[in-house]
Amino acid sequence: MSKIFNVAVVGCGIGRSHIVEGYLPNADKFKVKLLCDLNAERMGAVADEFAITRRIASFDEALAMDDIDIIDICTPPGLHFPMVMAALKAGKHVICEKPLVGSLAQVDAVMEQEKASKGMLMPVFQYRFGNGIEQAKAIIDAGIAGKPFMGTVETLWRRDAPYYAVPWRGKWATELGGVLMGHAIHPHDLFTYLMGDIERVFGRVATRVNPIEVEDTISASLQMKNGALASLTATLGSADDTTRIRLAFENVTFESDHAAYNPGEKLWKIQPRNPETAAKIDALLKDWQHVPSRFQTQMARFHDALTGTGPLPVTSADSRRSLELVTAFYHSSATNEDVVLPIGPGHPLYESWVPAQFRAA
Template structure:
């Protein structure tokens, strides 16, 4: 199985995670052959830290390099669209961090471009690749839990003034959004991965924690396509970080509660499984046991599946349709807040925010 040669684009802490928690754990599958950053000193330091042989400050020059197979895009959100499109044009596979881009129009343009290209694109949603979440999904999909009733999803994290000293953060032009787009997007992706598409949404958002342009507090009420109801809460003003997902079904309730460092690992164990009847516990446990934890988790697992998809022409573990679904929810929540209305999904051409939610 041929190793893929990867270039990390954007030499910040997320790029470091892609290496340390992903590619670097899979030396038989990937070689991190280059890195790229407009800040030459940052690229030098990044290359030294991770033992990367080649450095670039010009993304176009990187794309001209014949010995690079994949670009892993870890730049500020406003740059993602242009970089992905350039990679496709150059015949390079792309892995792109969230949020994917700033509008459904641009998202649909990427989907159309990939369909015509020789290269492929995978969005990042690494929270899906924890052992705990895989077992929960398997139990839900089996039907043992019965009909879904109601769900609550809480992303209560902390971001202070120091976080926004990074120049591109907190601004619509460069970060594209706040807590809904940057922090809770992962948790909301997990929720929809488990519970299916959203049919209708109402929402309110506010900026109350820091003096920034984008939202740092939000609440939403959803009606899912399966008929169940859900509430979403997100803030960057929690004194103690917490992530909580609670899914109430006819026959069982599933809950994940994580504080502090555990708040950013909702896909991992421990998930609590609460059957409505004691005799159901054994059946649920047996169903959970059918899922074997892989050797890799998180970024490493997603990247390993990416390699397998390229080598064997398989679907990616996270698709452009998944990225679109996450942006469609963002679009609905922003429009619901703006219009004080209930927004119907799916959202397509002709919707007032199809072109994007950022101020002109």
């Protein structure tokens, strides 16, 4: 029988999805014993729905509970850094929603704290999991795809005024960014997960759709470290919600299922360039085992990591790569220059990409 880890879910918005998609299907691995939220009405509704009796408003109280193994942080982005640091210092295992933190300086501080903490940290990138993505990744990792040539990512979603009625959305201090941070961050992570590290970024950001502080439309041209070229586009002004990823390799072209919020659930279009490649792909995938999508597989693999039977499915280094792209986007748009990665402490936006007038005093 596998070890069951006791979880405190902090924040009952996206936290409810963690319960439904992640913890309930993995009931032999996790038990949600505590909810923590400042909104008592929302917390009560979620707690009643899942028969969770322990309900508190104090994050510090959650950290002090000896029977809680995992702190699952599902709060607005501006709160992530202090909460992650406090949970690691308290010796807890930590799950944290995207974005992990709000700057490269903060993610580097988190990575240093990880070295001194007994707990394990897993950032959330649930879009990585599912049959479509896993098959593409397997073909690439097996060397069948060959040299990468080109990739495109389109994150065309719709967000209207009611979305921004939630007080923390659309504001630099609490959301830490716009479409780059809350929406396209997922497809962009999928892109680098499959295509590798970025070397240069020329990006543009704009606010064109809604009267908000942060950006809602972006475009970039990338050069990858492996020599491939790529383009990234995103807007929150689309008539519908579509996520499209297309990757051209020497021997194979991949195209995602266009589902906006679960691009890995269904099989992707896999187009081999010749019969020899098709035969290799068929042989690789002939005994394919179904991979549940999103939180179900990410949480199951986190359990593997906690019990020493598998690697951590998403790491703080993955989050750093994601936030490095965000930093490069903002800097390139402001300076009209290419940004060379990696970005270190000497960079003007290393401490924060938030415009000075919106930073806390």
